[in-house]
Amino acid sequence: MSVGAWEPENQESNTSSRQELDKALLEKLLTAMGTDTESLTTLDDELKEANWLAGLPAQQWLEESAVMDGEQIWALIRFFTLAEMQLPDWQGGAESPVIPLAKSLRQRKSPLTREQLLWIRQHSDNRYLPYGPL
Template sequence: MSVGAWEPNNQASANTADKPIDHALLMRIVETMSSGTEQLDNLDTEITAANWLSGLAATQWLKEAENWSDEQIWMLIRFFTLAEMQLSDWQGGAESAVIPLAKALRQRKAPLSREQLLWIRQNSDNRYLPYGPL
């Protein structure tokens, strides 16, 4: 008899970690969010195409953030915050894309402002946003 550690088969995470991020899709999301929208009902196509984005690894988001300006990252944070709140099948929890995107801003010495933090709190019931689990 052998004793070892059981590790759950996290196939869903493994599958999404291998997928490349669609930069054109993210640009459409950024452009739409830049218009000031707070409702995602006008983003049906983007939401359907982007649903798998919510399951990407934090390391992928940190690397992807290198391609975006601080303002564009804020637009992506807004999108993922609203998606979790407005769409029942988008529950990021501790794996939310908001967490590594906020970390990317902190690493740039451009952390979220007080107003941005308040906006996230007002538009999310995810207790892990924006900094993740302790």
């Protein structure tokens, strides 16, 4: 008699719709942030409740940002910085999407400006933003 290894059921099938980045939702988010807003209270409920976006893996944000321009990436950085502070149940900390998004700008040789870094500091108490744990 052989003893096999127990492998847990693949949970991804239950959450796959939440693991994939919905392009329409992302476009809505970018449009909402295009107004240079600093308050997320006026966002529609679909965006406010999309807190699962903050839990997507860093690699997924790096891949997604590869097809975005710098302004779109900055809009996402602003959104996730504000969401962590203003919306309930939005995780951040050392796993914040701001970190891979800022990294994508550095990889392009167009890192965040001093003004952008100051903006992040003024709008967040997350000590890991924008570069992650050092």
